[in-house]
Amino acid sequence: MNILVTLDHNYLPPLRVMLTSLLTNSPGERFAVYLIGDGLTAEDLRGLETLLTNRGCLCPVEVPEDLFADAPVARYWTRAMYYRLLAAQLLPKTLDRVLYLDPDILVINPVRPLYDTGLEGNLMAAATHTGLLAGITDPVNRLRLENYEAEAYYNSGVLLMDLAAMRREVCPADIFDYAREHADILLLPDQDILNGLYGARILGVDDSLWNYDARRFDRYLLLSQGEKDMDWVMGHTALLHFCGKRKPWNHSYQGRFSALYKHYWRLAARR
């Protein structure tokens, strides 16, 4: 199974947690982990290789400087924000499919069913964070990003990519142009660009299974009329996404999945 991660040095510990949980919850599965990262040392990379021992290989990806010659880099933007959007350009041409995962994700069930999802001619599969406010935020976001064709505003933390299709349709110049033209209104640059340019070419998947917003336990429970309780989540959800500013590796974090995440933090430290 091909996995893509992009990160800087600060996110290395959560990345180790994400990968530990991925291995633990996909017994018998082997992984090729493609890593596009800035500022990682040789020691960081050796540590990741040790973590993957017997279960997969680490494939660091070189980023050609010239690819970014024309990229706008505004205020808080870094090159790293473009990496997942340019996966088709950066990954080996022999690769057809890859699953991108944010480092603030905890895997708690097998991801194979997502990985094998038919993309029905779309470029990617992704999830919308549904909720009580979904009916309001989606039209607002569509208006803001001037993309009326897209059915929803997709979260960019989990992206199943058809790399062959993306090589044909995704053009770096389009991405950089879009970033330049919308610089004023991009709140979450990578996610906004993804939705603004490619929202209509994304297949929606169930966020309660494949991109569960860990802040929103009560909301999922309510929307499902009580079905999606903790037993359901632990039995069905594969990808718990710790979205937002409060991160579960901070001391002060108090969410319902706090003990679970912090336990995996220890399991990762032991590997």
Place this chain on the structure above:
Amino acid sequence: MNILVTLDHNYLPPLRVMLTSLLTNSPGERFAVYLIGDGLTAEDLRGLETLLTNRGCLCPVEVPEDLFADAPVARYWTRAMYYRLLAAQLLPKTLDRVLYLDPDILVINPVRPLYDTGLEGNLMAAATHTGLLAGITDPVNRLRLENYEAEAYYNSGVLLMDLAAMRREVCPADIFDYAREHADILLLPDQDILNGLYGARILGVDDSLWNYDARRFDRYLLLSQGEKDMDWVMGHTALLHFCGKRKPWNHSYQGRFSALYKHYWRLAARR
């Protein structure tokens, strides 16, 4: 490492969770699991052997009928309540040390430091569930059980046993006599007998490490003046004990360790 578990068929699923968590959190360690259980089928035992594959062996223990010829069996009491107290009589004579663990325990860090604890001439090591009320309940329990020598009221869910010393000092007739004489006031029979007869011969160990009462997160945090937060617990506590009537495998359970326990429930189901 020798582990002792005693149970009836109803507690088989939690036992599988306890053992899964024990293996997961003691990498490289091998276990001999001695099982004294009533009503387990051949299939139950095969399932436990599969769970232990490559990490240890299952050793079912025969209970001789004549040992219980003189045992009082009152209202809700079963023979099973005596098993842990009679470990020295029931386990092979070649065994010197064993760690008894309740099936409603989740292991989240290595137990080796507890297992290697010097017993300083005592029969066992066990923990008291300290708390804001400890100063009240311990004298009350000592009075109730007429044992003024014991320093505390020990929880019987985690017991590190010196079997050689117990073979010399623990006498089944004493236990049955004590049960008969105190039948009216025994609230938790096995635990009350343990404390009443052998409380003064038990070495106390830190409950926040070796028998953490999972209902009492806020109390541990308060008593430690904020030190024992969730990071501390996940980094230090080895044995989380889900004491009391509300069990984490029930749908309605809502404790802080709910997600963690229910995730291990799934990991156990996969083994």
